[in-house]
Amino acid sequence: MSSFVVEMKGINKNFGEVCAVKNGHIQVEKGEIHALIGENGAGKSTMMKLLYGLFPHDAGDIWVSEKQIKNMTPKRAIDLGIGMVHQEFMLVNELTVLENILLGFEPKKGLTVDFATGRAQVQQFIDQYGLDIQMDKRIHQISVGEAQRVEIIKILSRGAEIIILDEPTAVLTPQEADGLFEILKKLKADGKSVIFISHKLDEVMKISDRISVMRQGAYIGTVQKTETNPAQLAQMMIGREVFLNIKKSEVNSGAKVLDVQDLWTSGEKEISKIRGISFEVHEGEILGIAGIDGNGQSELIEAITGLRKVEKGKVILAGEAITNLSVSNIRAKGMTHIPEDRNKRGLNRALTIWENIIATHIGDQAFSKNKVLSLQHSIDYANELAEQFDIRPRDVTMPTQSLSGGNAQKVVVAREVAMNGKLLVASQPTRGVDIGAIESIRSILEKVKEQGTGVLLVSADLEEILSLSDRIIVMFEGKISGTLTASEATDTKLGYLMMGGKTEEAAHA
Amino acid sequence: MRDFGKSLIRFALIIALSLVIGAIFIMIIGENPISAYAALVKGAFVGKLNLGKTLANFTPLMLTALAFAVGAKGGAFNVGVEGEVFLGGIAAAYIGIHWGFLPMPIHLLACFLGAMIVAAMWAFIPGALKAYYGVNEVCSTILLNYVAFYITSYLVSGPMSAGVANAQSDPVADQVKLYQFMKPSSANVGMFIAIIVGIIAIWILNKTTFGYKIRTVGLNASHAEYVGINPKHTFVKTMIFSGVLGGIAGCIEILGVHGYFLNNFAANIGFNGMLAALVVKNNLILTPFMAFFLGALKSGALGLQQATSVPKSIVDTITAVFIIIATMDLLFQFKKKKQIQQSDEPLKPEASQEKEA
Amino acid sequence: GGSEPAASTNEGGSDAPAKTRVAIVFSGNLGDKSYNDSCYAGALKAQEEFDIELKTLEGTEAAEWEANFLAVAEEGYDLIICSSSNFEEYMKEHCANYPDTKFAVIDTTVEGDNIVSVSFAQNQGSFLAGAAAALFTKMSDIEGVNDENIIGWVGGMDIPVLHDFYTGYEQGAKYVDPDITILQSFAGTWNDPLKGKELTLAQYQQGADVVMNVASGTGTGILEAATEAGKYAIGVDLNQDGDQPGHVLTSMLKRVDSACYLLIQSVVEGTFEGGSKQYLTIADNGVSLTDMSVMKEALGDQFPDEILTKIQELQDKIVSGEIVVENYEGFGPNN
Amino acid sequence: MTFEKIINLSLIYATLRSATPIIYASLCAAITQQADILNIGTEGIMLTGAFTAVTVSYLTGSWLLAVIVAMLAGLVMASVIAVGHLKYGAEITAIGIGINMFALAFTKYMLNSLLGKTGSFTDPKIIGIPKVHLAFLDNSPALNELFNNWAVTEWFAFILVGILTFVLFKTVWGLRLRAVGKFPMAAQTAGINVTAMRYQALAISGLVGGLAGAHLSLGYSKMFTENMTNGRGFMGVAAMFFGGAHPVLTAIGCLVFGFADSIGARLQAYGVPSQFVLLMPYVVTVAVLAISMATKQSREARKKSALITTAPSTLTEKRG
Numbered sequence A: 001m002s003s004f005v006v007e008m009k010g011i012n013k014n015f016g017e018v019c020a021v022k023n024g025h026i027q028v029e030k031g032e033i034h035a036l037i038g039e040n041g042a043g044k045s046t047m048m049k050l051l052y053g054l055f056p057h058d059a060g061d062i063w064v065s066e067k068q069i070k071n072m073t074p075k076r077a078i079d080l081g082i083g084m085v086h087q088e089f090m091l092v093n094e095l096t097v098l099e100n101i102l103l104g105f106e107p108k109k110g111l112t113v114d115f116a117t118g119r120a121q122v123q124q125f126i127d128q129y130g131l132d133i134q135m136d137k138r139i140h141q142i143s144v145g146e147a148q149r150v151e152i153i154k155i156l157s158r159g160a161e162i163i164i165l166d167e168p169t170a171v172l173t174p175q176e177a178d179g180l181f182e183i184l185k186k187l188k189a190d191g192k193s194v195i196f197i198s199h200k201l202d203e204v205m206k207i208s209d210r211i212s213v214m215r216q217g218a219y220i221g222t223v224q225k226t227e228t229n230p231a232q233l234a235q236m237m238i239g240r241e242v243f244l245n246i247k248k249s250e251v252n253s254g255a256k257v258l259d260v261q262d263l264w265t266s267g268e269k270e271i272s273k274i275r276g277i278s279f280e281v282h283e284g285e286i287l288g289i290a291g292i293d294g295n296g297q298s299e300l301i302e303a304i305t306g307l308r309k310v311e312k313g314k315v316i317l318a319g320e321a322i323t324n325l326s327v328s329n330i331r332a333k334g335m336t337h338i339p340e341d342r343n344k345r346g347l348n349r350a351l352t353i354w355e356n357i358i359a360t361h362i363g364d365q366a367f368s369k370n371k372v373l374s375l376q377h378s379i380d381y382a383n384e385l386a387e388q389f390d391i392r393p394r395d396v397t398m399p400t401q402s403l404s405g406g407n408a409q410k411v412v413v414a415r416e417v418a419m420n421g422k423l424l425v426a427s428q429p430t431r432g433v434d435i436g437a438i439e440s441i442r443s444i445l446e447k448v449k450e451q452g453t454g455v456l457l458v459s460a461d462l463e464e465i466l467s468l469s470d471r472i473i474v475m476f477e478g479k480i481s482g483t484l485t486a487s488e489a490t491d492t493k494l495g496y497l498m499m500g501g502k503t504e505e506a507a508h509a
Numbered sequence B: 001m002r003d004f005g006k007s008l009i010r011f012a013l014i015i016a017l018s019l020v021i022g023a024i025f026i027m028i029i030g031e032n033p034i035s036a037y038a039a040l041v042k043g044a045f046v047g048k049l050n051l052g053k054t055l056a057n058f059t060p061l062m063l064t065a066l067a068f069a070v071g072a073k074g075g076a077f078n079v080g081v082e083g084e085v086f087l088g089g090i091a092a093a094y095i096g097i098h099w100g101f102l103p104m105p106i107h108l109l110a111c112f113l114g115a116m117i118v119a120a121m122w123a124f125i126p127g128a129l130k131a132y133y134g135v136n137e138v139c140s141t142i143l144l145n146y147v148a149f150y151i152t153s154y155l156v157s158g159p160m161s162a163g164v165a166n167a168q169s170d171p172v173a174d175q176v177k178l179y180q181f182m183k184p185s186s187a188n189v190g191m192f193i194a195i196i197v198g199i200i201a202i203w204i205l206n207k208t209t210f211g212y213k214i215r216t217v218g219l220n221a222s223h224a225e226y227v228g229i230n231p232k233h234t235f236v237k238t239m240i241f242s243g244v245l246g247g248i249a250g251c252i253e254i255l256g257v258h259g260y261f262l263n264n265f266a267a268n269i270g271f272n273g274m275l276a277a278l279v280v281k282n283n284l285i286l287t288p289f290m291a292f293f294l295g296a297l298k299s300g301a302l303g304l305q306q307a308t309s310v311p312k313s314i315v316d317t318i319t320a321v322f323i324i325i326a327t328m329d330l331l332f333q334f335k336k337k338k339q340i341q342q343s344d345e346p347l348k349p350e351a352s353q354e355k356e357a
Numbered sequence C: 001g002g003s004e005p006a007a008s009t010n011e012g013g014s015d016a017p018a019k020t021r022v023a024i025v026f027s028g029n030l031g032d033k034s035y036n037d038s039c040y041a042g043a044l045k046a047q048e049e050f051d052i053e054l055k056t057l058e059g060t061e062a063a064e065w066e067a068n069f070l071a072v073a074e075e076g077y078d079l080i081i082c083s084s085s086n087f088e089e090y091m092k093e094h095c096a097n098y099p100d101t102k103f104a105v106i107d108t109t110v111e112g113d114n115i116v117s118v119s120f121a122q123n124q125g126s127f128l129a130g131a132a133a134a135l136f137t138k139m140s141d142i143e144g145v146n147d148e149n150i151i152g153w154v155g156g157m158d159i160p161v162l163h164d165f166y167t168g169y170e171q172g173a174k175y176v177d178p179d180i181t182i183l184q185s186f187a188g189t190w191n192d193p194l195k196g197k198e199l200t201l202a203q204y205q206q207g208a209d210v211v212m213n214v215a216s217g218t219g220t221g222i223l224e225a226a227t228e229a230g231k232y233a234i235g236v237d238l239n240q241d242g243d244q245p246g247h248v249l250t251s252m253l254k255r256v257d258s259a260c261y262l263l264i265q266s267v268v269e270g271t272f273e274g275g276s277k278q279y280l281t282i283a284d285n286g287v288s289l290t291d292m293s294v295m296k297e298a299l300g301d302q303f304p305d306e307i308l309t310k311i312q313e314l315q316d317k318i319v320s321g322e323i324v325v326e327n328y329e330g331f332g333p334n335n
Numbered sequence D: 001m002t003f004e005k006i007i008n009l010s011l012i013y014a015t016l017r018s019a020t021p022i023i024y025a026s027l028c029a030a031i032t033q034q035a036d037i038l039n040i041g042t043e044g045i046m047l048t049g050a051f052t053a054v055t056v057s058y059l060t061g062s063w064l065l066a067v068i069v070a071m072l073a074g075l076v077m078a079s080v081i082a083v084g085h086l087k088y089g090a091e092i093t094a095i096g097i098g099i100n101m102f103a104l105a106f107t108k109y110m111l112n113s114l115l116g117k118t119g120s121f122t123d124p125k126i127i128g129i130p131k132v133h134l135a136f137l138d139n140s141p142a143l144n145e146l147f148n149n150w151a152v153t154e155w156f157a158f159i160l161v162g163i164l165t166f167v168l169f170k171t172v173w174g175l176r177l178r179a180v181g182k183f184p185m186a187a188q189t190a191g192i193n194v195t196a197m198r199y200q201a202l203a204i205s206g207l208v209g210g211l212a213g214a215h216l217s218l219g220y221s222k223m224f225t226e227n228m229t230n231g232r233g234f235m236g237v238a239a240m241f242f243g244g245a246h247p248v249l250t251a252i253g254c255l256v257f258g259f260a261d262s263i264g265a266r267l268q269a270y271g272v273p274s275q276f277v278l279l280m281p282y283v284v285t286v287a288v289l290a291i292s293m294a295t296k297q298s299r300e301a302r303k304k305s306a307l308i309t310t311a312p313s314t315l316t317e318k319r320g
């Protein structure tokens, strides 16, 4: 018997050889916001997926509202009032927002979906919680923040009483995150229970009532928010102390390494079309690009790195024009690139670590003699990088899909940084990775800069932008809405510019 | 090694199940299943003629199966191997007939090169249509197979006709005919060429930068693009690679088996190759074995028809049942089932449903 | 040559005189309602009369043809009948290796001491069919016959032997009416009756009222089109007059059945003459038209008897040599 | 060669007539494709349906019963695919090809053992699917030629295109099916039983495939022949890809093919080499597809271009 809305005891789950959760516990009280934290791969998502019935667990008991539940399925979970916003959004791109929300719980009019009734129901939740969404857009037309709101409305409209949010803030701006917290507070006020997974300790401290920590699949402990501090949490998570705020080194900027002149390029959405952008990056400098996701940052990076056609304007890398050259050509001239989406772009998940590491080297003599891959050299090289960048586990013949997010990201970072290019484009380099990995990736970027490489950093995480960049440009609707130096930049100024305000006004903000 | 043993046992069980189902059919028509199956085995393996038939069946199947599998590795579902075989064949026939002035080794090489080039050009069409315009290659290759068939059909009943009762070309020069080593069957040294080509193809895919590019693009094209591999070029090259293998298959059939271009000679060669590759889910190493199995099944089926009064339709039905059962991977997957039961012991013994993660 | 004891190829031990063992290999399947079935019918008739052992092997692909052919050759049958020209190359290559086996081939000629080749003057039969069609299309008082002088012809695959058919058909039609229009189509397949039907309907649409079928399995659809469109067709190989009664004007018979029967008979009776070739013409009754009795019954009084007399007249002229029917290149008595 | 003998009203009906079996086949493939299952077994399902329809019609004299049983036979074949693929992990295309081989051989065997025929089966006792005679069209020669005497199943093919479009895009089931096809995990988290949806898609596909076969053997003709589908199932799959599994676009693909095919049937009669005429419909279909894809691509490129502003207001307004 238990008096918790959710209680999971002694949970074990293996995926083939991988042990994702061993002896997992969590106890959630009604009406609390319960944070679940842990490093990448600690098994947080797996615990929650087991609770949601996405796959069966190998051992342990699950109790929901004081009933032991066997054979949990998503359908069953939903009926029990569990709603989950997954780490990767469960939204069908080709369908509209409304269709996605109604999916599985469609109001019916005869055989057809009664969209009118559905729309009215959804509107109720929009009004109640002040969640702003556009119901008739398709998912690929909306921003990540909006997609998240869609996910929340989706589970609310299904009558969720127990709400699981798996890293909801990883993709949000601070303003959006604050908005989310407001919503969570309202939900809590309405008596709903929230399980909140995050890597960001300050958020956890801000919003949660109690905090459970997992490490390497195992339960470590649960603490009251009021009785703990971030340092202790980090220690519980990682097993050692961490230092997130790396000391920024002196700007030692040299020659222009990237010169973007009046760049125009196509966009997936109207507001993400790039319409005339100019800026420079110097050697030994980190230029940060801030902005709300979907304001053209992705398109800009693609245009610079050769992945998108430049429609007008010039891109010059270390004095050489690289406008519309092929990716391989641009890379050959010294461009390196950590892409924003490691699973889609950065890695070939089905291939091994070493195969991913050499992806940018297959043309090199050392790696392929007469177009025949040199296996030994490749593996040696990969092992070297794995050591240097602390990729765990240290087995480079593992497929990258079995790595945790942080380690997968380290593979990408290692490959790109080891190229020793003239410019490193780092797009959301720490998105969704744990603080241990964040720490190491940030210090790597800092080191790269110290070696005299120019770094172009795009991040939705303002704290990251502020702590790393020497200069910051802010993008809004495909243009630059302002440029700030590190010393003059603040959260609020950036936030204001991200909403489209002008620099002078920002100064007064 | 243990895995290999397991899959052998599984394969044996699949065969056993197919045999039982087949036996029911055979008994329904009042024949003795034991002697029928003896005839099947004899038809596939016993005697020079029968074994030779199996080998002769195996040769083109292995190449077309690899042609399909190579395409699949690069992300192409290439139904068009059949068309490549036809056009490769006609090119080999043309060169074999008309370029007799060349000395033998060069002439032979020319036949192969011609077949490879023409077939590659043919495969280029759907490849480029997909890469540059997004035209689905399943659609275009299904349609283009017919076009290839009619083109060759036109050539051998018109400009290249031998003027005999059938639509066929003149015979190719004797010097380029491939030696048949198991007469009277048409098994020929083309088989060794095919095996070598097959080994080279597998090696290219697994060991070279080109193969690396193909696999990368096939698994994740946008990753490929990002690391500087042009997915469009690579896709087209993959199709060309596939076409080359198809062309070689056509060339060997013409020079080794027929000695002239016979209208519609490749009917089903491409399709059965595709089947062989698909059954083993495009596993390059297993593909040739599956091709051999299908080749043996085919000649065994003929043997069954020849030696007993089991009608061909029953023989073909049994063959189809064999294939259907062979596709079912999880049939007789004892290992997996046991594991699930073990791990689920404390809880429910319900079958797993962890499909996609 | 004398009759070789069939037992020589059998396992010894049996006292009774062994049955003559005959195998027929087909390039295609039985049930085409034309060529292959005709051949099989002749063999069945022989089986009834002579108590022979009969084995038939079907095959749809070239690889199967050769394999089947070799299998029966290895088995040591007394007589192997190769039902079509598709076997020509295999016979050239392998027959010499089986001197004790007798081979026969239909529709083409293969040299060899143990081979008899049988061909047909299909051009002569088609001549009569063409003439009949040309006469019939003028009978515009018969229902379904228009006043345009257009006739049609639908073939299976576009291969040389079909052009031999067409050459005769065209000549016969033009003999009757030099200004006649003949529509020609190929289905590109031997076994797609629906394609045949579509092509035939298209020809009817374009004014033809009689269409000749030379399309094996595809032909079923040609005949069906005649019934559906209320028009007329001409059958081929076998007597197809009754397949769509009242809509099949006549059929051009190609007596593969009697050729097959005679071949078996020659082996049983020991008169098989290896190395010979036969070219069966109208005069030998190798090809002919049906008597149109089915059509006559269907049309009743409307049936134009003059067609029958005219056809008979033309047939006599061909036999006497007054009319020489042309062959397509590569066909004819000397090929 | 007279132009009006080639291009005339009868050409339109001929186009529809020769496209209809492929439309059915393509719908059979489209339903499963919406659930992301490539149904190469269409050909075999259709052939089984064709055989069953003729047999039942011959034995019972009822075309309606024949059509129903044919659909059930299609369902049985599709169930084999479904169980093999969904339960036993068979590669979908491999088992599809296996089903095609099975259907080809098994219908031939049944033709022989059940009906005692080889090759093909025609009999006056086979009752075909009736033709719809619209008496009020009799007086208008053009309309009469165009619309009169279509087989019931020819009309129904177009109705079915409408029905499926409705089912896929308006009904609850359709919404769920499309979600399953595009993102099964999302559907699963919405409490939808993904496997059950896939079974259902294959089942309906089997019913449609059986109907396709029934139309072929009782509507388009009145006979059964070995392998009478002759690649029409594959053409259906090609057409399905042509139309991106959307019933209407898919049907348009079939009509393009049917049109080129019918023109060919008329052209051939005038001495154009047969092979060129016969390959024309395939080339035309590929060409039409390529051109339409190319235009679509450039249209989309234009839509995304920064140099062309599609919705100027949103930008300027907000900036102001």
Ligand SMILES: Nc1ncnc2c1ncn2[C@@H]1O[C@H](COP(=O)(O)OP(=O)(O)OP(=O)(O)O)[C@@H](O)[C@H]1O
Binding pocket: A015, A018, A019, A020, A021, A038, A039, A040, A041, A042, A043, A044, A045, A046, A047, A087, A401, A402, A403, A404, A405, A406, A432, A434, B357
């Ligand atoms: N479907 C799966 N198949 C195989 N392994 C899996 C699967 N899902 C998770 N894993 C593995 O299980 C472990 C725990 O993964 P999980 O996703 O629960 O971690 P997490 O704590 O959510 O990490 P993150 O913070 O990166 O989201 C990891 O090693 C992961 O690679």
Ligand SMILES: Nc1ncnc2c1ncn2[C@@H]1O[C@H](COP(=O)(O)OP(=O)(O)OP(=O)(O)O)[C@@H](O)[C@H]1O
Binding pocket: A326, A328, A363, A371, B209, B210, B229, B230, B233, B234, B237
């Ligand atoms: N977008 C493009 N347009 C035109 N030509 C290109 C383009 N991209 C690459 N090329 C050229 O086409 C050729 C082949 O391209 P690919 O990128 O496959 O080069 P590769 O590395 O040499 O390939 P492989 O290893 O297969 O020989 C190269 O010479 C390359 O420079």
Ligand SMILES: [Mg+2]
Binding pocket: A044, A045, A046, A087, A166
């Ligand atoms: Mg997670």
Ligand SMILES: [Mg+2]
Binding pocket: C137, C138, C139, C145, C146, C147, C148, C149, C150, C209
């Ligand atoms: Mg007339």
